[in-house]
Amino acid sequence: MKMLIGFEVHQQLATERKMYCDCPTNYQDVKPNSNVCPICTGMPGSKPLPPNERAVNAAIEIALLFGCEVITDKPIYIQRKHYDYPDLPSGYQRTSLPIGLNGELQGVRIREVHMEEDPGQYDPTLGTVDYNRSGVPLVEIVTEPDMHSPEEARRFLRQLVRVLEYSGKVRPEAGGAMRTDTNISLEGGGRVEVKNINSVKGAYRAIKFEIIRQKSKLERGEPVTRETRAFLESQKITVSMRVKELEEDYRYIPDPDIFPLIIDKARVEAIRASMVEPPYLREQRLVEQYGIEPAAASVIVSERELVDLFEVVAKEIDPKLAATWFRTKLKKVLNYMKLRAADVRFTPKQIVSLLRMVDKGEITPEQGELILRELVRYPGDPHKLLQKLGFKRLRPAELRAAITKVISTNRSAVKDYLAGKEEALHFLAGKVMKLTHGRADPRKIIELLRAKIVGKKRRY
Amino acid sequence: MSEDRVKEIEQSAEEIVESFVEAAEGLPIKRETYYSHEVYNIMRPDGEPSSGGERSEFRERFIEIMPGSDEDGNLRVEVARWAR
């Protein structure tokens, strides 16, 4: 069934002060309603301070990272977006006109990037509001509905979050820092917006639920009306918000208390010159500079620390080998241990040393992977880890002896192989691996087994 | 205020809107004046946040005027209908 999925992602920018007042932004570390002042609580008569320049620059940089055209030499008004909701202290949210337009990420079009201020934290079940978060600067990224499956949406969202973290301009904390609204429409139905999603996983679940809900409605002949729904994390469902206050007409006006911004080209170029190389450009350069596969480059580039490490390593050792290892084994180990490249503590020298050992054939790739796991846990000299794990180089005689033993104790398997069953060979190889404690290269084992069995054939 | 009264007021509110449309007829199209004086790029640098002392004084007053608060200092408002 055809579906269109889009996102509006909000992420907090890393600043010390809030957007329109000087309250601190560390809202998670303090008592409720203590990082507040008359401005961010909407006291009568309060007026915003001039916008936080660091936030503006961060938004420009993020727009550039997504390949957007930054709006230059034209006034960018900060608008009042009016709606009634308990977490909005002034009854309107200050949101800028777009800072960047027409970007792209992973084939999904980025419609625009703009700045907003965060509302307070409303607990809809307890009925409480904490304004500590109110006024923290946000960047909002709006995509076109270019995703056509929940999996595609999840992949995209993951990548988007990575790029934001890549920039170093967003607040590093998880939990609450990224929020997304998603819109889903199925062919024949209206566009449904789902709010209150705080994680990539949540987005995936919300989308899946919505698809099922909408699909079953359409199958029953019921219309899918355009509406706003909320995602309930704990129950993994969406519910209608049925809140007339969230009506469409926000009655936008330029905020009379804030002068518009005009971004000049010089500012954009200065930011472009000093900013981190955007992932899509870095990917291209890796392919060109190191001659690695685009698919590998794409994976490596997904985490800033990973690609930074790769580029150091690739100077010391064959980049293609490094790329294969980074893309497969290292990623695998990190995922398995639920770590990110930023958490890696071993030095480039150490991993280079390990890769050299593999390259020279001193250890098998499988042994290398095990050492890598150790390396992540206990950073150190890989040679020492090799000894610690008891991986000794297998002498050819030892291997031959193991093969002989396995062949002689598994005659039916040997017969099966001779009868044409390829799997029997792998079964035998497995036995050899076990016997040699994985110290032999499986490819070598297969080679030798084959040779021996075929050789023996003459005897049978 | 009763619904009828609101309707009455709404109607009387529109009188001057109609009067405006008449008055504006035939006047040239101009650029809108949103601000008395339009100055661009008034921003402030990021930096050291406000002092805790000032904020705790405000916090006290803020909590005092809240129609309802909990023991942690959160503001009490309505529970969302869709969350019940």
Add this chain to the structure above:
Amino acid sequence: MGEVTKAKLGAIRNGELSAVENVRQALERISKLNPKVNAFIEPNPNSISQAEAVDKKLKKGERVGKLAGLAIGIKSNINVKGLRATCASKTLENHVSTYDAEVIKRILREDGIIIGMTNMDEFACGSSGETSAFGATDNPAALGHIPGGSSSGSAAAVAAGMCDLCLGSDTGGSIRNPASHCGVIGVKPTYGLVPRQGLIDLAMSLDQIGPFAPDVYGAALLLEVIAGFNPNECVMLNVREVSYTDKLSEDLKGMRIGTSSKFRELTDPKIMGVIDSAIEKLQDLGAEIIEVELPHLEQGLPSYYLIMSVEFFSATRKFDGRKYGKRIEDVCGDEVMRRILRGRYISRKEYRGKYYQRALQVRTIIREELMAALEKVDVIVGPTVPKLPHKLGTSLTPMEMYAYDYLTIPANLAGICGGVIRAGEVDGIPVGLQVQGKVLGEGEMFRVLRAYEAVE
């Protein structure tokens, strides 16, 4: 004439009158007259102790501020920490301010004493002083008549001598209109000259806080104290140094004063009679009177009401009753509701171009016209209001009420300054002469006001 404030300041400085005594006298007058005049909503319980602090400084021979010992009334839409900023509405009737507006900080820094919160039209939505949730204010200079609005209490308080100076706010005439009806000095400064941090908005792009005084010197002094750049808000002019008390000369030789036949078109002839005499006096003082063209002046009124309604709608969204006060739509008066509904209506997506944006275009026309006129002259003088204030209790339609604003609105739309001084009376009712100056032209404006005051 015009020595009241100077004399008071002098007396306090040289010990003839203590600050505490001054405040006591003010409080006495308030308690005596307020039941009838209803200029004050709430006196400041700390005014005596504020005065004591000033007296202490004086006794020690320490440096005191420019406003030392003066009792100052504050319009109830300006935040004074610890006092109620009610905006004369049930919405905020118990709202105790949690912070001081910037102008209050500046007054306190100069040792001014806050005597109390003055009455006003509810949320500044009015030109008569009759829409307050705390009862109408009477006009001490023309009892039984409206004092004007929306800064009704501030004008009446000065007119009745209940305090030395007052602060008001002006969006479409809310300082100048009551200044004219009550026969006192009232000044709307250039937009962006005086900080608005802490002023509860009627219309953000039009509001300015300004002084009321019994004399020009007092107004100039108070404006000097409150005016000037505030880094803690965005929309301010970059004016770092202000001084007006040194601009008060008594001759107008070389001054070019503009006047427009449009004023006569729009105004009651009896009022024009007073204004004509006043202009003659200005001529006698050496000014050159030049005719200026203001062909679209009256179109400013409907366009103002549209712009202001949209901004007011936006400004009132915070009064949802959740954090403080009550939900405004639940308890407000008719005119407040009218403006909220109007603002809500015309800011709708489908109507924006036709109403809101079109009104902003007409604003450009009015502004350009005024600016062009002010190229030819130093100030423009004329009547403040087109008709005399009605008797309290008279029923007026909304359009009839709005009509008071014809002559004051243009200055707000253009962002220029305007001051009012009593020029005479009609049937015992004060008539004010309005002097409008260029952007940051307060110097010339005060010069004309002072020169006129000196011969009256």
